[in-house]
Amino acid sequence: xxxxxxxxxxxxxxxxxxxxxxxxxxxxxxxxxxxxxxxxxxxxxxxxxxxxxxxxxxxxxxxxxxxxxxxxxxxxxxxxxxxxxxxxxxxxxxxxxxxxxxxxxxxxxxxxxxxxxxxxxxxxxxxxxxxxxxxxxxxxxxxxxxxxxxxxxxxxxxxxxxxxxxxxxxxxxxxxxxxxxxxxxxxxxxxxxxxxxxxxxxxxxxxxxxxxxxx
Numbered sequence: 001x002x003x004x005x006x007x008x009x010x011x012x013x014x015x016x017x018x019x020x021x022x023x024x025x026x027x028x029x030x031x032x033x034x035x036x037x038x039x040x041x042x043x044x045x046x047x048x049x050x051x052x053x054x055x056x057x058x059x060x061x062x063x064x065x066x067x068x069x070x071x072x073x074x075x076x077x078x079x080x081x082x083x084x085x086x087x088x089x090x091x092x093x094x095x096x097x098x099x100x101x102x103x104x105x106x107x108x109x110x111x112x113x114x115x116x117x118x119x120x121x122x123x124x125x126x127x128x129x130x131x132x133x134x135x136x137x138x139x140x141x142x143x144x145x146x147x148x149x150x151x152x153x154x155x156x157x158x159x160x161x162x163x164x165x166x167x168x169x170x171x172x173x174x175x176x177x178x179x180x181x182x183x184x185x186x187x188x189x190x191x192x193x194x195x196x197x198x199x200x201x202x203x204x205x206x207x208x209x210x211x212x213x214x215x
Contacts, residue, residue, distance in 0.1 A: 031116065031124040031139040038140050039108055042147035048100045051154040055096060059089040100154060111146045115139065 039045060066085040070078040116124050124139065 029119070029121045030137050031119070031121045032127050032130055032133045032137050033112070033124055033143050034127045034138075034140045036128070038143045038147070039104075042144045044104055044107060044147050044150050044152055047152065048104050048154060052093070052097060052100060056089070056093050059085075059092060063089045099156070103152060103154070107150055107152060108143075108147065111143060111150065115143060115146055 063082070063085040066078070066082040070082045112124055115121075119139075127133070127138070127140075
């Protein structure tokens with residue numbers, strides 16, 4: 001019942017939009033796209049899935065090896081290693097999946113808008129929000145073909161690698177502190193000869209005391 005009400009509300013909204021567009025522009029051209037099919041059946045989506053599988057393979061292998069080691073010899077160390085490997089796998093893959101989906105979704109919306117503008121369509125509606133429509137206005141195949149012609153670079157941007165490089169550049173700075181301490185040591189050692197040079201001055205005064213006793 002709720003689904004029917006939602007569809008009726010969507011249909012009423014579409015009719016209201018059509019009426020407004022009809023008064024303003026005269027002719028209304030509409031396209032309908034099956035978003036679910038167009039989003040997953042194109043080359044970009046398949047390349048994205050292949051990228052995620054390739055990236056997750058080493059992490060998956062690491063988690064499986066840790067699980068096998070835990071099964072053979074269950075200790076605190078092997079359990080902790082398995083939990084660490086699984087946590088790493090889940091965290092990395094969840095983050096990458098969200099980034100890739102957002103990237104593909106942005107490109108999908110860009111392709112939709114470009115297609116609408118090129119074809120002179122007033123709007124493109126989701127098939128899921130349309131109760132009934134003629135196949136003549138279905139543009140799903142055209143959108144899939146447009147997505148097939150898109151090449152996306154799924155590699156993480158350079159900004160994501162900066163924190164690691166920053167940490168690496170801080171290490172030489174920390175290592176240079178012992179060198180600075182070693183450089184300061186000659187100054188402390190050079191002060192010792194200065195104190196020793198005062199002794200001959202004290203010794204030269206002894207003959208004067210001896211000459212007075214002789215007198």
